[in-house]
Amino acid sequence: MTGRGGIWALGDFAKVARETITGTGDVLVEACGIGPGQRVLDVAAGSGNVAIPAARAGADVVASDITPELLEAGRAEAAQQGVTLEWVEADAQALPFDDDAFDVVTSSFGVMFAPDQPAAAAELVRVCRPGGTIGLVNWTPGSWVAQFFATLLPFRPPPPPGFQPPVMWGEESHLRELLGAGIETLRTERHTVVVDRFPDPAAIVSYYAAYFGPVVAARAALGDDPTRLAELDRALLELAERTDGGPPGGPARYELEYLLAVARVT
Template identity: 35%
Template sequence: MDQESLSKLKTALHFVWNSGDYETVARTLEPGAAAFFDRLAVGPGDRILDVACGTGQIALPAARAGAKVTGLDLSENNIEKANALVHAGGLEVKLDAGDVEDMPYKDETFDLTVSLIGAMFAPRPERAAAEMLRVTRPGGRLVMGNWADGGFIASFFAALAKYAPMPDIPSPLLWGDEATVRDRFAKGVASLALSRHPYRIEYGTPVPETVEHYFNDFGPSMVAVADLDPDDREDLREDLEALFTRHNIGTAEAVVIEAELLDVVAVRA
């Protein structure tokens, strides 16, 4: 990809992730995020970088656990909302707007570099992986929680792609494929452990309102449907309502989805 094409792509991705209300989305993701955080085993004094931190689902509990936390996100809107939550909680977290593919941190700065369903959306996965390893100290951990291939989330994005073409980049869901992850971390790591875990998403709304939430609050789906004609928009709505209905393990009035996460734990060489 030439520099001009990359610049246009970055501008488009910045617009996508700066759209919507990710804080609202994050609330539905809290049960699974809490379970993922517990698996990190964060300790007091740990120097942690939360990459693509959103509104702070990992950064905030890490700070409460006594870690020294930095958060990075492409969206200035997310950083602003995360800062408000940090201040409301009386916490100390350094939050920066920036790109995982070109991070403003020195080599070997962090004991733990972590990204929960965030860095997987970077357009150049090998570059993102190299940057996350670069800022992690030797013997430190790089941990990613990525949507697993073939699960509910893959079906959700496939439904969107049926009506609105996705950017011409490697599929983010390849980060949920074990063979691909092993290839991407074939160098620079002392060990690599992969494991799959359920990820509980609680919406607290019926199926129609749950789908409307994605149309109104989640940047990628908001942008995907913005230019659809009314018929395609209604067809997509019906497809998504059918998908959520099939996978709902909650009640008719409060949808609950159990997605699947691939945990990636790389120890830097």
């Protein structure tokens, strides 16, 4: 299953999120001022990178995602942490919630992957009450993650006509255009999350090949073409070696830039 949402069910994205980007959820919760008495929707929530910290902060939280397997992982993680929230299977482009239903609407490296960017952005605005907050963290066009997806692109089926890279959500001018007249203000900051848990570049490539859905899907599609599969492995290793900022002898170190964006809804 590699269609809408299915690609994120391959491998173990909950593990990847927990072990590489977990702290970004707390950053977004703090930036949005989430706390008791607020009703919060986390869109494309995955396994709860933002939703669980928001619930821990005392908010009434709904976590929505198109991938059931990630919701199940999130439920398990929330139960382990002793927090309660609602988990709803939903498409970010057609959310099953009323207009103006939430005080805060968030997404962490999630809504940016919706194919119809204007539709997804319009949904964020629609379900957030006037005067409410939309908070996002998105990979930037110049980030290591953008380079990673660009490396994968030649080994994936061609994108549909009109395709816009998801990392465009990490460009302030593009994000402002997407949210349009639905917001009064937009504040952005560039941050980095450091990944330095791997002993060398080969280890991070192996890790993503095992656990990161887009790589798992690409490798599966090339499974009967060993030449192309070897080309993909070499391309990913070359990227990992070229961008390694760690000391000689390891561990490898990667700084992943993202855009923190907080908007006030009209």
